[in-house]
Amino acid sequence: xxxxxxxxxxxxxxxxxxxxxxxxxxxxxxxxxxxxxxxxxxxxxxxxxxxxxxxxxxxxxxxxxxxxxxxxxxxxxxxxxxxxxxxxxxxxxxxxxxxxxxxxxxxxxxxxxxxxxxxxxxxxxxxxxxxxxxxxxxxxxxxxxxxxxxxxxxxxxxxxxxxxxxxxxxxxxxxxxxxxxxxxxxxxxxxxxxxxxxxxxxxxxxxxxxxxxxxxxxxxxxxxxxxxxxxxxxxxxxx
Amino acid sequence: xxxxxxxxxxxxxxxxxxxxxxxxxxxxxxxxxxxxxxxxxxxxxxxxxxxxxxxxxxxxxxxxxxxxxxxxxxxxxxxxxxxxxxxxxxxxxxxxxxxxxxxxxx
Numbered sequence: 001x002x003x004x005x006x007x008x009x010x011x012x013x014x015x016x017x018x019x020x021x022x023x024x025x026x027x028x029x030x031x032x033x034x035x036x037x038x039x040x041x042x043x044x045x046x047x048x049x050x051x052x053x054x055x056x057x058x059x060x061x062x063x064x065x066x067x068x069x070x071x072x073x074x075x076x077x078x079x080x081x082x083x084x085x086x087x088x089x090x091x092x093x094x095x096x097x098x099x100x101x102x103x104x105x106x107x108x109x110x111x112x113x114x115x116x117x118x119x120x121x122x123x124x125x126x127x128x129x130x131x132x133x134x135x136x137x138x139x140x141x142x143x144x145x146x147x148x149x150x151x152x153x154x155x156x157x158x159x160x161x162x163x164x165x166x167x168x169x170x171x172x173x174x175x176x177x178x179x180x181x182x183x184x185x186x187x188x189x190x191x192x193x194x195x196x197x198x199x200x201x202x203x204x205x206x207x208x209x210x211x212x213x214x215x216x217x218x219x220x221x222x223x224x225x226x227x228x229x230x231x232x233x234x235x236x237x238x239x
Numbered sequence: 240x241x242x243x244x245x246x247x248x249x250x251x252x253x254x255x256x257x258x259x260x261x262x263x264x265x266x267x268x269x270x271x272x273x274x275x276x277x278x279x280x281x282x283x284x285x286x287x288x289x290x291x292x293x294x295x296x297x298x299x300x301x302x303x304x305x306x307x308x309x310x311x312x313x314x315x316x317x318x319x320x321x322x323x324x325x326x327x328x329x330x331x332x333x334x335x336x337x338x339x340x341x342x343x344x345x
Contacts, residue, residue, distance in 0.1 A: 025332050050245045057253040067252060071240060077248040085255035090287065092259040097283035099267035110268055114261035119291055126284035171340030177311060178318050178335030180292045185322040185331075187285040200286040201293035208294045209302060220290035225282035229275065 019141030022128070026120045026142075027149040029176035030061075034150045037064050038157015044072030048158045055154040059116060059147055063087040083214065090218040094122040101129035109136065116143035120176065123183040192232040200224035314338035 034055065041051040046068060054064055063084045070080045094117060102110060121143050128134070188194045204220035212219065272280075296312045297303060307313060318335035321327065 047242050054249045058256050060256050081251035084252040088256045092263050093283050095260050096263035097280045099264050102268050110264050117260045171336035174335045174339040178332040181318045182322040182328050182331035184288040193285045196282045197285045197289035200289040204290035205293050217290045221286040224286040225279050228282040
């Protein structure tokens, strides 16, 4: 994608500047969504400190939005933790998928990297790593810029929560879906990957319609990737 | 709910979020994986992205929303085209956000 021109050589500009350029779509997406989270958290009874702490400690967009709704509904803490676990279990697959690229990293570097592994940072790194771009400082800067924008968005939401009623700025709520589209296109390297993406899309929609909302992503992903092995073998036989 | 309970819940959320993020990477990065597993893991990014994206484009509160009123789905078409043609990240995002903003304006 765009970043290829700057990261390909690995020498042009500082790691921070290169990271900032690549993280920009994530920042654009996280600030409004973090803002919405901050507003909703206060409206659901969290105090400003806990609202910001959750963005620092948990850093998981959809799980945080679901959790504040549950806090507001007076649901038991254990149920909130259990729901968070199910909603975030999909990161296991992303974590596993990063492993072939980070063999040379130390354990504590991997531990630190994992802390900021979200759907969005994963999607960006999957594309970077696949083209051999595993520069450590740049990778950590991308993650930290992403989380800083998430925390900043949350903080802005806290500050504005008394003033704001509409948390949907025009078009900005499409920043993340649009980024996912661009990243998905980058992942469609061959016919097998295209078929996997279509299977995952259809399965995820079908599961959601059947009421499987929380395990939908992980189930659709596992089903599609597994069928992908068969599709890949079949395509090879054909050619 | 008092704020101390909220904080304890947040710490619980931290634990159950961090463990699945860290354990597979820490366990697998030091091993050599079988070619089949590597191939399977190679499908994960495309599968995850499609599984996250598709419901947000075609579903609304009431169910399937394959209509022109669905600006997220509408905007996906030019966004996909720009992404495929130009491979430009910024171009795709500006296109998507622009079409959504325009659709809401009209």
